[in-house]
Amino acid sequence: MLATILHKPGDISCEEVTDPKILQPTDAIIKLAASCICGSDLWPFRGLQPVDRPMHMGHEYCGVVVEVGGEVRTIRPGQFVVGSFCISDNTCPHCRFGFQSSCVQREFMTGAQAPYARVPLADGTLVATAEIPPADLVPDLLAASDVLGTGWYAADAAEVREGSTVVVVGDGAVGLMGVLAAREMGAERIIAMSRHESRQKLAREFGATDIVAERGDEGVARIKELTGGVGADSVLECVGTAGSFDQALACSRPGGTIGYVGVPHDVKFDGQQLFFGQKRMLGGPAPVRRFLPDLMDRVLTGRIKPGKVFDLQLPLAEVAEGYRAMDERRAIKVLLRV
Structure with a gap:
């Protein structure tokens, strides 16, 4: 599949990579409905954060589950899900205190500027909708994954x-x-x-x-x-x-x-x-998982429209232009069609 790779500051492209696979029994693989570029992605792009090896970019995501590991219990294939940019088990003492972004098993999501993504700790990280939402709500639900929650x-x-x-x-x-x-x-x-x-x-x-x-x-x-x-x-x-x-x-x-x-x-x-x-x-890093059920409900009931923050949409293959547009402040936030 094609995915976004940052090689060094200013050098970003969409390249062929291996499809993600289940690595741990608590993983899920999702087919993304859309992806986007975050303001924090601009720090390494601008050279203000070290880039010592090629980086798989993207941590905001929503889409349909296509596969789960053997220990996943609450998430199943076919569900539409939204997840936090902070991976969490949602059961540790910090999670139960409402700070899933400090989970003892915390990871930071990567590789979501692509058609498919692997999500660790799927049960604790992902929140499913009751049914597949209409396409016009995808940008709003995608926003809940990070920028709205933050x-x-x-x-x-x-x-x-x-x-x-x-x-x-x-x-x-x-x-x-x-x-x-x-x-x-x-x-x-x-x-x-x-x-x-x-x-x-x-x-x-x-x-x-x-x-x-x-x-x-x-x-x-x-x-x-x-x-x-x-x-x-x-x-x-x-x-x-x-x-x-x-x-x-x-x-x-x-x-x-x-x-x-x-x-x-x-x-x-x-x-x-x-x-x-x-x-x-x-x-600090936002405990988005704490807020996800409420934020998703506000989106699904039409109370809020956070997807309006996406003022430029591009196909994934043109991701480099999306980074330039945000870096040069020609765009507030870029949605990537996958």
């Missing part, structure tokens, strides 16, 4: 509550999903920090009440102006750079909470600033 975790970790004021730092796909999540959780005011017209428009559609284009001190001043000098109850950090973390900390009110889901790069904290600023922080 934006949802940012809002959950930031303790977004009914009537709260929320700032979302980052207007990529995760940030936009954070806006949607904050709306669903009942936030009264959602301020999206964005400088791009197309992303501002989608943020408004997902529930943003205000847009702030300024950055740095000017951005903080604008947030303080909008909140009467107080700052935000909840801040969603959805980028992972030193600048975005600084922005998040400065926009949060004393006693406020920051949910951070952007993978940190060159981020350092000032202990005095944290101590006297009295900021709560929770984040």
Whole structure:
């Protein structure tokens, strides 16, 4: 089959590889309904994460089960499933505590930018729908596998509550999903920090009440102006750079909470600033499996349409153009037809 391989920064292509096979009795093989490119895929593509050997790319997936290992009990061939980018058994103490992304058997999904994929720990990782969903819901269900679940975790970790004021730092796909999540959780005011017209428009559609284009001190001043000098109850950090973390900390009110889901790069904290600023922080890899049943239900009942975040669709063979489009910010998120 054809699959996406990153050889070195900037060098990515769709190549012939061996079809995935059952390696462990807890595995499943799925035929993907669609795949996509994640913002975190751009870190190695840009050379900001080491690439010491060819990497099989892709960790967002949904599709139909075609084969299962001998110890798989709850997932069967023919079911449509959505899985998390974090592989988990869903039974260990961390999983039962709601942090499947810290499962004692944790793996990170790879190789999903392809027609077929192997999913380890299928019983703990995959969630099946009652029936095969219509094709028009596939992008929405695919989003639940990572980008929606990650934006949802940012809002959950930031303790977004009914009537709260929320700032979302980052207007990529995760940030936009954070806006949607904050709306669903009942936030009264959602301020999206964005400088791009197309992303501002989608943020408004997902529930943003205000847009702030300024950055740095000017951005903080604008947030303080909008909140009467107080700052935000909840801040969603959805980028992972030193600048975005600084922005998040400065926009949060004393006693406020920051949910951070952007993978940190060159981020350092000032202990005095944290101590006297009295900021709560929770984040890390999103425990998407915790949220999947609820998010899938919201999609299947038509309550949310997260698939709108895919603003470019390409065949798998043109995956390199998809990476370039996202790297150059010509696309928010690319859906790959398999």
